[in-house]
Amino acid sequence: MVKLLENKVGPIINLKDYRQFGLQVYDEILSVAEKLQGKSIFHINATPQGGGVAELLKSQVPFEKAVGLKSYWLSMANVPPSFFTVTKKIHNLLQGKPGLLNEEEKNLYFSVNQELAASLKDFCDQFPDGLAVVHDPQPLPLIQFIPKNFNAIFRLHLDVSVANLSVMDFLKSLIEKYKLVILSNEDYFISLPWIEESKRKVIMPAIDPLSEKNQPMDIRAANAMLEKFNINPLKPLIAQVSRFDAWKNPLGTVQAYYSAKKEIPALQLVLLGLLLAIDDPEAVTVFEKIKKHARGDPDIHLFADPAEFAEISNETFVNAIYTASDLIIQNSVREGFGLTVTEAMWKNKPVIAGIAKGILMQIEDGENGILAATPEDIAKNIVKLIKDKISREKLGRVAHESVRQRFLLPRFILDNFKLYASLKSKIWS
Incomplete structure (x- = not known):
């Protein structure tokens, strides 16, 4: 009933x-x-x-x-x-x-x-x-x-x-x-x-700063957790944490990754979009498309099924992804707000994001994050930030403070x- x-x-x-x-x-x-x-x-x-x-x-x-x-x-x-x-x-x-x-x-x-x-x-x-x-x-x-x-x-x-x-x-x-x-x-x-x-x-x-996902996590603990899933802590890591939804444009993120990997061969990509929301029947279709594009690349790690890490809570796993990543991508075409952007910024991570209205409420380009209109722009900024740790860390610090003040x-x-x-x-x- x-x-x-x-x-x-x-x-x-x-x-x-x-x-x-x-x-x-x-x-x-x-x-x-x-x-x-x-x-x-x-x-x-x-x-x-x-x-x-x-x-x-x-x-x-x-x-x-x-x-x-x-x-x-x-x-x-x-x-x-x-x-x-x-x-x-x-x-x-x-x-x-x-x-x-x-x-x-x-x-x-x-x-x-x-x-x-x-x-x-x-x-x-x-x-x-x-x-x-x-x-x-x-x-x-x-x-x-x-x-x-x-x-x-x-x-x-x-x-x-x-x-x-x-x-x-x-x-x-x-x-x-x-x-x-x-x-x-x-x-x-x-x-x-x-x-x-x-x-x-x-x-x-x-965001709730005291939720399990948003609390500080030791980088060594995060790396150890992800190593169990064949994610190498010694190689650069980028991630997009969002539903497998066409509006989030994960295919564009994969394209950006492939372009950036030409200059950074060791680059790894995580796409984390757990299929939890029963009100999103299109997610499985989008996920299957992503799998086809990622097939054969051992440095692309897709996570959609919570059973894959049954011994770890969803929130702890997301926290580990944020903590271990060098930067976060949120390649949205539409975004009412974009809480995953907020979460990543709170974790002191530089975010490269699509030019969606919800994201524009949070990111001032070049100040507390990067706005990018195309996969090519995203790739260019991935390469730039992976090679420039000082800029990465500065963007992350400013991002964290902007969330503390407003979100x-x-x-x-x-x-x-x-x-x-x-x-x-x-x-x-």
Whole structure:
């Protein structure tokens, strides 16, 4: 049966551990949180793992609980794969891909969300009132079934600045029903001109510096871990950590690697994109294409199946990749924000990235990272940075500091809490 299931988050966090990342922000969080004590909020998204939304919620919800909110996270369960094929198409159309939804696809999109209505009602009936935050297009139609005593926010994480107008017209009547629409970049509202100014909000995402993946790791431990997978710590290593998605352009990264390898024969490449997100059915197809391009090169290491390193947590393995790499590539064509860019920068790594709007929010070319428009540009900068350790380290230091100032979890939490507090009288009795 299709339904919404609550994700059990944990462990309980110690708020004081976050004071080190900015005392002023920390104190302000506690001050605003006093106005929100005991209030009910629930987040709804497609899947409990894989992708940036799940990454945010697994830190955001425990933090909200820790300050006294009744915060919950619900995800879809037992959904037919055909539904996620449709929502992936919607995702692609929202990011500018040409095409149209047919009537069968539209009907499936609505019917699955209608099936979710019963479990949504069961959950909401436990509370006198509250706030629902609906994340991304998959559960968007649930606005039709959220009880009147709840108010709803639509949180869209994609870059929709060049959205396909046909899909935006299709979704318009649903989006307009929400009290607020939150995007990651003001520029993205260009495709939603019918959203009145008072309903527009911008909150940039952030990473949790205390998550397992983002904490410091000893380079020797990282190298020892990767040696078990035939990655040589004595040879230069570059990596792209992201889903196997055409918008992330991993094929272009492979092309850049092959070009750079002509000048740096010992170069190694890791592509890490674990196939965890059930809402991304295209990932397997993209991964198979990459395998064909990489076949026969022992210096290309592809990781898609978590079972390959079953004795190591996913987060620890990602941490080891970041730690051991000389630089990180994020060759995205579209990026709503790009948390893997943020993660790499936090790890003091220089990032060579595609010119996507979400990345432009984070990287100032030549100052805290490198922007590159083509595989040839990426290759040229790979060669330059691999040969210049001083420049690599300087870019990495500046990158880390820019994340510390702008893109850590406490700032993100404060932005959300201020929003909740501003709506308090309109949401909670």
